Amino acid sequence: MPIVLGLVLHESHRTVYEEAARTLSGVRLEWIGYQHEDEIRPRVEDLFGRLHVDGLMLGQVPFARVRDVIPADVSVTVTRSAGLDLSVALFRAAARGWRATPVSIDTFDPETVDEVVRALEIERDQVSCLPYDPAQTVDEIVDFHRTFTANTGAEYAISVRTAVTARLTETVPVLNAHPGSSTIRANLHELALRVQSQKADASRFAAGVFMVVNQDVQSDVDRARIGLMNLLVNAPEFSDAWIENRDRRGVVAFAHRALFEQATDNWVSMSILGRAQQTLGIRVAAGFGVGASARTCVQLAEWAAARAEQESAPAAYLVEDGGVIIGPMGGSDSGTPLNYTYREHGGNFEELARRAGLSAATLSRLAALERSLQGRPISPSDLASSLGITDPSGRRLIRKLGESGLVTEEGSAQLHRKGRPTRLYRLGIGAAAAEDERDDQRA
Known part of the structure; x- marks a missing residue:
């Protein structure tokens, strides 16, 4: 795109x-x-x-x-208008035969005005500047120029504000210094x-290492690692990651940086750590590494995971090859962009997901996305971006939803002059879930 x-x-x-x-x-x-x-x-x-x-x-x-x-x-x-734009306005005044000073100027930073005045050898005390302030009204800026003109006999004013220029032109000549x-x-x-x-940067290769913490018995370690592996494999936010065993105590995941960035809500929180503690009863430490090679990524991720192990609660760290370290990221669910709330839809939501060939968590994320769209159609690539998956995965997901009647085609959009138009789709998960619920009630 x-x-x-x-x-x-x-x-x-x-x-x-x-x-x-x-x-x-x-x-x-x-x-x-x-x-x-x-x-x-x-x-x-x-x-x-x-x-x-x-x-x-x-x-x-x-x-x-x-x-x-x-x-x-x-x-x-x-x-923002630069010193060049102010200089051009002053030269235009000279071309019209107006005196350089006195003059009133709005919106420019005082530092920019000082720099231009010095360069053009203009008397600074004959230049009045009103810096930009979001709280200023157009009336206040107009009054500033009119008062200065009345008190000094200035022949013109310099403004960046279009509304101010329109209000002043009948009484005071104005040169607009909008950026050129x-x-x-x-x-x-x-x-x-x-x-x-x-x-x-989002497409850079990255690695994540997830380690089970504080399991004393070896059989418990194996059981915890298998449970962690299954949790990651079935988590929709890691659907496009390559996940495999790292050793008896951990799991390693490979993906683009953007996937991990979305899974951690821009390196703020790591909800899956909280889910591991709640559902599996284990504490997990996670580390992410971003480097120039797969080996470097894994080494940095291992270092980050070892640092996360030192925390007293489930946590994650990020280490980049440039020296950036971010952490600790907590295990709270509050940072998750799309909540997994399919339990709120009732028991038939899992049946709807099964018919669509998707996990209930993935369908719930799609339902949350549908609510955020408020009826607007979406392209497959935008859907993929919202879920943190690749464009091909987004197109495959649209096809699955279409086969189950959970999306309808809503025309197309021409993103650029060349190439084919992009098809748009409207999600219908909420309506399908409501219809299933009504069928249950009638039955």
């Missing part, structure tokens, strides 16, 4: 952004334009509701309005490279 970047911008700046994006290829851009600031939040929410977005680029004002709705896994770049195409291009390329780097 191509990288998907969302661009949130005022419609008056679209031409500049399109020029900046002209040199970028291999990326799908989603344009979120607005005329009024009140339109920003619902349109960004709609974007996240429709698509899996890898990165988001937006200005300071839009960011202040939507920062709480941006998913944690989305890379964000907040565009070069600034936007640099930010856009940096965001795309950062997302690409994160995707490459």
